[in-house]
Amino acid sequence: MITSAKSNAQPQRTILLVDIGQLLTLRSAAKGPRRGASLSELGIIEDAAVLCVGGKIVSVGTTKAALRDPWLKKHRKKVIEIDCGGRVVLPGFVDSHTHPVFAQPRLVDFEKRNSGASYEEIAEAGGGIRSSIDGVRKASKARLTQKVSAALEDFARHGTTTVEAKSGYGLSLEAELKSLEAIRSAAREWPGTVVSTFLGAHVVPPEFRGRSQDYVNLVCNEMIPAVARRKLAQFVDVFCDRGAFSAAETEQIFTAARQRDLAVRGHVGQLSETRLGPLLDYKPASLDHMDHVNDADLANLAESDTVATFVPGANYFLGLASYPNARRFNDAGAAVALATDYNPGSSPTLSMPMAMSLACTHMKMSPAEAIAAATINGAWALRVADRKGSVEAGKDADLAVFDVRDYREIPYWFGANHCALTIVNGAPSVRM
Ligand code: NIG
Ligand code: FE
Numbered sequence: 001m002i003t004s005a006k007s008n009a010q011p012q013r014t015i016l017l018v019d020i021g022q023l024l025t026l027r028s029a030a031k032g033p034r035r036g037a038s039l040s041e042l043g044i045i046e047d048a049a050v051l052c053v054g055g056k057i058v059s060v061g062t063t064k065a066a067l068r069d070p071w072l073k074k075h076r077k078k079v080i081e082i083d084c085g086g087r088v089v090l091p092g093f094v095d096s097h098t099h100p101v102f103a104q105p106r107l108v109d110f111e112k113r114n115s116g117a118s119y120e121e122i123a124e125a126g127g128g129i130r131s132s133i134d135g136v137r138k139a140s141k142a143r144l145t146q147k148v149s150a151a152l153e154d155f156a157r158h159g160t161t162t163v164e165a166k167s168g169y170g171l172s173l174e175a176e177l178k179s180l181e182a183i184r185s186a187a188r189e190w191p192g193t194v195v196s197t198f199l200g201a202h203v204v205p206p207e208f209r210g211r212s213q214d215y216v217n218l219v220c221n222e223m224i225p226a227v228a229r230r231k232l233a234q235f236v237d238v239f240c241d242r243g244a245f246s247a248a249e250t251e252q253i254f255t256a257a258r259q260r261d262l263a264v265r266g267h268v269g270q271l272s273e274t275r276l277g278p279l280l281d282y283k284p285a286s287l288d289h290m291d292h293v294n295d296a297d298l299a300n301l302a303e304s305d306t307v308a309t310f311v312p313g314a315n316y317f318l319g320l321a322s323y324p325n326a327r328r329f330n331d332a333g334a335a336v337a338l339a340t341d342y343n344p345g346s347s348p349t350l351s352m353p354m355a356m357s358l359a360c361t362h363m364k365m366s367p368a369e370a371i372a373a374a375t376i377n378g379a380w381a382l383r384v385a386d387r388k389g390s391v392e393a394g395k396d397a398d399l400a401v402f403d404v405r406d407y408r409e410i411p412y413w414f415g416a417n418h419c420a421l422t423i424v425n426g427a428p429s430v431r432m
Helices: 036-040 063-068 070-078 107-114 119-124 128-138 141-157 173-189 212-229 247-259 295-303 312-317 326-332 352-363 367-374 376-381
Strands: 014-024 044-053 056-062 079-083 088-091 093-095 160-166 193-201 235-240 263-268 286-289 307-310 335-338 399-402 419-424
Touching: 014 063, 014 070, 014 399, 036 326, 036 367, 044 063, 056 063, 063 070, 070 079, 093 367, 093 376, 107 119, 107 128, 119 128, 128 173, 141 160, 141 173, 141 419, 160 399, 160 419, 173 193, 173 212, 193 212, 193 247, 212 247, 235 247, 247 263, 295 326, 307 376, 312 352, 326 335, 326 352, 335 352, 335 367, 335 376, 352 367, 367 376
Parallel strands: 014 079, 014 088, 093 160, 160 193, 193 235, 235 263, 263 286, 286 307, 307 335
Antiparallel strands: 014 044, 044 056, 088 399, 399 419
């Protein structure tokens, strides 16, 4: 399910942004995600202007040209003009990997990890993902909707206008449907765009302990058909890793998704090396985490349309010394994206600038590469690049205005939110 263009949107709204110090258009003539050297091409226009009509971008150029435009001169009174005062404007971030449907933060796990226990040790002792299940099963749909709505507002405050949202803490038919319905209800009230993903195969829930095949059968035979019938998700995701689901189980789930015309994506190689070869046959839109990937698999990935999505917030929050080697992926020709992985266990942040800052400091991406990975390549990872991820005529009017003079400041000032205004499907959402 992709939810956007709300009934409460004002379709005729006309907005003109002027005096933009640096407009990062991310425009490109190429079809397909950015790879190699093109990842750092931001298509910057200085002293720029953007005109948005009815939720779409209609023209992009210099402020001088916009102010001379005869149509604009004639319709000036109807236009909401936003003077950006030399600030930086870029496409709203596309956060292509989040888990917003949870009831509580996992503070005990946090403390345990900080006194030496690892993510996997905590999970084996009954903490981790399993400790979020109870809260979701007990919560009402209204309560979960409220939680997701609050997160979506916060995403927009940080410059994010498109959010992928996964279920995955209910892990029963009823609680997974409730989670996806909460995403749908929250998405309908939010001016931005939400792409939803069914992650019933996050871990094997406690009542299926030792019977993972039975749980996989439930996911394939009951959950996926119910999700598809209700049109509750566009993607099916699997956590394919040590302690979660095997490659064979993942293939079974991907096959069930394909039978119901649902596209797939995966969590792979976070804790141990996952063989990508067999999974790539299912043409996943994206494979995420990617901490442990061998050279042969990387070569196959580079040949494919699948995006490798890095989530360095998880490495940071789990206190890991190592991060995925983004240079290796980009040099090999793979398409890379960045996402927050917003979730209560491994990455409780919804700040794309924070993810970008980590990508620069710990993964040696340049600020320009991090920006492309967080916008246009995130849009490819969600298969919405025809509408999202760049500032070009015809695309949705999703823009973020940052209170900085140079785009490199966006990942530079870590831990603070410098997003001054977000335009979400043509609606200004936070005032400067
Ligand atoms: O992407 N790795 C699997 N899933 C999440 C973590 C979920 C959790 O710990 O609650 C992730 O990091
Ligand atoms: Fe995740």
